[in-house]
Amino acid sequence: AQSVTQPDIHITVSEGASLELRCNYSYGATPYLFWYVQSPGQGLQLLLKYFSGDTLVQGIKGFEAEFKRSQSSFNLRKPSVHWSDAAEYFCAVGSIQGAQKLVFGQGTRLTINP
Amino acid sequence: KAGVTQTPRYLIKTRGQQVTLSCSPISGHRSVSWYQQTPGQGLQFLFEYFSETQRNKGNFPGRFSGRQFSNSRSEMNVSTLELGDSALYLCASSRRGGDTEAFFGQGTRLTVV
Numbered sequence: 001a002q003s004v005t006q007p008d009i010h011i012t013v014s015e016g017a018s019l020e021l022r023c024n025y026s027y028g029a030t031p032y033l034f035w036y037v038q039s040p041g042q043g044l045q046l047l048l049k050y051f052s053g054d055t056l057v058q059g060i061k062g063f064e065a066e067f068k069r070s071q072s073s074f075n076l077r078k079p080s081v082h083w084s085d086a087a088e089y090f091c092a093v094g095s096i097q098g099a100q101k102l103v104f105g106q107g108t109r110l111t112i113n114p
Numbered sequence: 115k116a117g118v119t120q121t122p123r124y125l126i127k128t129r130g131q132q133v134t135l136s137c138s139p140i141s142g143h144r145s146v147s148w149y150q151q152t153p154g155q156g157l158q159f160l161f162e163y164f165s166e167t168q169r170n171k172g173n174f175p176g177r178f179s180g181r182q183f184s185n186s187r188s189e190m191n192v193s194t195l196e197l198g199d200s201a202l203y204l205c206a207s208s209r210r211g212g213d214t215e216a217f218f219g220q221g222t223r224l225t226v227v
Binding site for chain 1: 118120145147149156157159162164170172202204206208211212213214215216217218219220221223
């Protein structure tokens, strides 16, 4: 069965500092991987996705993520965070074929210190 | 290009009642999936529809049901509401399913009292 682990429930960083959010997945084949961001009371916004090819993917808002098959990881990074990045971040793994079904991690809440 | 639209945004219902939530996908998207988000359980998959057929279903009781219309719009219904059904219900649409990215709506916040 697919599963996603986000080890950090809450992370606090200072504005301008770099950020790395961890994500580990369990999936029997090459997975489809996603990062979503959610502001309070809102839906999920897709930051970036990995389907195949280059293992370093670029997303919106200056985010990037690297797929490492050997470590079953898909960590999200940003070189310099802005106060507007404060939100909850979800890593998800999707099915390769057929039905659209995402399995989400528990999320990491990001707080930015001014 | 319009995004995924969910209505209503907020609902308050009484235990034992039933509720219907609506989702209009992005134009051209044929797959609609539903998720429940709660503080305790996180984001959980309810079901997915493609071309009016349910292709996959999560581990929820039969009180949770859905359907999809020929224009790809989808509804989900929860009957005999329980307090534990209070949650944010999110709908996502994609072009054809698992190998295409999913875009989410703003969600419907359901409160059962």
